[in-house]
Amino acid sequence: MNIIHYNSVTSYNCIIARASLVAIIFILLQLIMIITAQSSMLTNRKKPISNSTIKSPGGNLVLANKQAAPKFSYVVWDEQGMVCILAKFEATLTITFYTPSGAHQLIEKIPIDAKAKGRCDYLLDEKPVLDVSWIGGFTFRIIFEKVNDGEKWGVNSIDLLYNTADSLFRGSVQGGKKVARTKEGSLGMFTTMMGKSYFCPSPPIINLYESKTGKPSVVVRLTNVHLQAFQIEMGKFAPISRCSQVSFGSGVAAPLYVSLEQDDSVPVVVGTLTVIVSILVIVGYAVYKSWVFKPVDYDTMI
Known part of the structure; x- marks a missing residue:
């Protein structure tokens, strides 16, 4: 045991x-x-x-409460803090510039941290303007307008302000500030009834021309575009007027x-x-x- x-x-x-x-x-x-x-x-x-601080007509900076706006939007507020321009879009810009060896292209996308500012429709002779700016000296500008005696609205022009003296444009000759814009009357596709917002998943490619030489210098490819510059209520987009182009899915992601x-x-x-x-x-x-x-x-x- x-x-x-x-x-x-x-x-x-x-x-x-x-x-x-x-x-x-x-x-x-x-x-x-x-x-x-x-x-x-x-x-x-x-x-x-x-x-935000905004400039009053007298030139003084005053603090105003901002009206809430949709997330991920480029927004412009008026002096009372009310939303007057709303925009959602993604943009890829192909910019042609020249070096001693010939033409080159820079492909630039509007980054997520780009800043928006602009001007509302205050006076009859002033058009609403949205400026989207980001590092590198770029400003993507959309100028809106009323058409058909105010029954509709649209986009008057699209501009790109950039500086070929920036290091992104390596080897650029005659570097300096440039302005490229659309030709007059080329943006009829954005025409929309008042009280509606414009929506298009994939509008046609837009060509911009250098303001001084008239040469084509920038190609703009927009996607998931949602715009409104007039009659914005409650800081929200109005019901959409959809373009004829069709893309998979809906809404702006x-x-x-x-x-x-x-x-x-x-x-x-x-x-x-x-x-x-x-x-x-x-x-x-x-x-x-x-x-x-x-x-x-x-x-x-x-």
């Missing part, structure tokens, strides 16, 4: 269980710190500014990385909660096994 005592084995298992418990608690504390940091990042993301930025908090929180629940279950089981079950002595085994 052999007598085997399991006290030492059981004690060893308890030590292992308690060490595992300490390790799990440490991991849990690390996860809590990560969650806190991520929550702080999500909270501190930039939010739309509700106020948010830029990809902004969508990801807005939505990534959901899977992070859900995944983290799942991990925490799993760890709590493991911790509970370890505590239960270590402190509830007492060591058992098996006196003899044959």
Whole structure:
């Protein structure tokens, strides 16, 4: 008959269980710190500014409350803080410039952080203007107008202001500020009834010509275009007047990385909660096994 005592084995298992418990608690504390940091990042993301400084007719800067506008829009507010121009679009610009070796092309996309400003339809002789500007000295300008005695509205011209002296135009000869614009009467496709917004997934390519030489210098490809420059109510787009061009899907989608930025908090929180629940279950089981079950002595085994 052999007598085997399991006290030492059981004690060893308890030590292992308690060490595992300490390790799990440490991991849990690390996860809590990560969650806190991520929550702080999500909270501190930039939010739309509700106020802005605008220039009054007397030339003084005054603070006005801005009317809310759709997300991911280029917006112009009037002096009372009311939305007077709304625009959503993506644009790819192919700019031709010249170096000693000949013609070259620069392909530039309007970035997500481009800034919008402009002018509302204050006076009869003034046309609404939207300027979208970004780093590199670029300004993409849309000038709107009323047509058919005010029954309709449209786009009078599209301009691109750029500077070939910028480092992006490497080797450019006679570098300097340039203005390229559409030919008069070439933008009839944007004509829309008053009280409607213009929407087009894929309008025709637009050619711009250098203002001084008249040579074609910029090709504009617009996608997911949604515009309105008159009779905007409640800071929202009016019902759409859709162009004849057809593209897959509808509406103007948010830029990809902004969508990801807005939505990534959901899977992070859900995944983290799942991990925490799993760890709590493991911790509970370890505590239960270590402190509830007492060591058992098996006196003899044959």
